[in-house]
Amino acid sequence: MTIKRILMIAGDFVEDYEIMVPFQILLMVGHKVDVVSPDKKAGEKIATAIHDFEGHQTYTEKRGHNFTLNATYSNVKAENYDALVIPGGRAPEHLGNNESVLDLVRAFARADKPIAAICHGPQLLAAANVLSGRKISAYPACRAEMILAGAEFQSIAIDGAVTDGKLVTAPAWPAHPAWMSQFLMVLGTKIEA
Template sequence: MKKEKETMAEKRILMIAGDFVEDYEIMVPFQMLLLVGHKVDVVSPGKKAGEQVVTAIHDFEGHQTYTEKRGHNFTLNATYAGVTADAYDALVIPGGRAPEQLSTDESVLDLVRAFVESGKPVAAVCHGPQLLAAAGVIKGKKISAYPACRAEVLLAGAEYQSVPMDGAVTDGQFVTGPAWPAHPAWIGQFLKVLGTQITP
């Protein structure tokens, strides 16, 4: 008898970005989540579907910190105005320069808080946890981030997790990683929290 394959439930995922979001950290998760069958809306405050955000490439070239170069333009596929956490199953926050600017927008902070308060999965990478720290939602949680964000994570009451650049940390609904080399671990752990099973 032929065994029927189970169909994975599609999740609606919101990704929030801004100008100079890190190139890999927006494009790779966006494509990978689409690949496994999820619906991903990418929004930016003050921008509509079809408009673009500029990206930055953060690279590790042997210096004390990353270098920064101009990246691709990323075309948004949804409009920020009117977005609510109720319409989505999870939130993704890529890194780069964007989180420091997004953290000054109270509507963004309220949106992040709504996801967290509802218990929905939240994935943040590199500088993304700056937004979680600004929203005041990580107290007592184990959180990874780019090492330069360590002080912000600690000041927000979280337990900063120093992991290799290709590592990631899951604590309840939160999945965090230190930079784009963590994508396999970070996205893999996020898929588990989402309940996504990938079988050969």
């Protein structure tokens, strides 16, 4: 297997499962994953939030864990990575106001590198204006935003995922098996028993 260098961009109140689980899965299969956040250095922490589906009209939110960043944001360049992962939660809504983050996302999209985004993660893709004509999924409450960004929003089961070329998206953390499986296929990762 060819080891891929993957960049994961996150910020405070990223969804706990959506940063922890893909980070661990990608490491488990042998890839190198750098997790960064604007204005933060390797060894610093970001706060996570836990979103759950408890029968209300929308998800609930609770304070999660602290996630320790393993790379420094100011050092990252898209050309040094093979792929990008954008977890959801509250982080994408504030990361989308950071022009350097948007430039980084645009660089991955321009280079046609694999991008995986889940839940509210596609908000960052919309803010970077890289969704026009793309089939995507996102948390259902993001539907209007995705359509306004020119995407072809796919209403799928909460545990499903959508692949459009090298873009893999999913509605929420119950989709981790489908989302990560499709992303690993896009990366060309082969898992042997």
